[in-house]
Amino acid sequence: MLVTLTSAELLAIPFYQALHDVTQSPALKAIATQVLRDEAQHLEFQADNFALCARSRGDLGKMVTILLHWIAMGMASILVYTLHAKLFRRAGLSPLQFWSIAFRAYEPIFKKMTERFVPIETDLRAYLR
Numbered sequence: 001m002l003v004t005l006t007s008a009e010l011l012a013i014p015f016y017q018a019l020h021d022v023t024q025s026p027a028l029k030a031i032a033t034q035v036l037r038d039e040a041q042h043l044e045f046q047a048d049n050f051a052l053c054a055r056s057r058g059d060l061g062k063m064v065t066i067l068l069h070w071i072a073m074g075m076a077s078i079l080v081y082t083l084h085a086k087l088f089r090r091a092g093l094s095p096l097q098f099w100s101i102a103f104r105a106y107e108p109i110f111k112k113m114t115e116r117f118v119p120i121e122t123d124l125r126a127y128l129r
């Protein structure tokens, strides 16, 4: 249930971003902006829920949870992109860019699930040097 709800919220980020960028309607732009703000807060809330649910799981359980969520999200992202391909193409988003935006939105959840391993303040670019 939590995975399904959160996947929808994660995929809403590139969807409403594309809608915002493509529409000529100021009202629809304002609605899309508000939805994006709301979803960002929802994702922070869901990150806490995921961390709470995973608290009793061991490292392997947390890894499996994250992996299953990524698989579910990956499959859902293919479906959403396909159903709204016209919008995403007009916004200049390829399927990979769409997927990338949704997975970057997963960051708060990933951080909460793994904060024992990676401090929240850690800049992951430090690992790329």
Ligand SMILES: [Fe+2]
Residues within 6 Å of the ligand: 009, 038, 039, 042
């Ligand atoms: Fe939401």
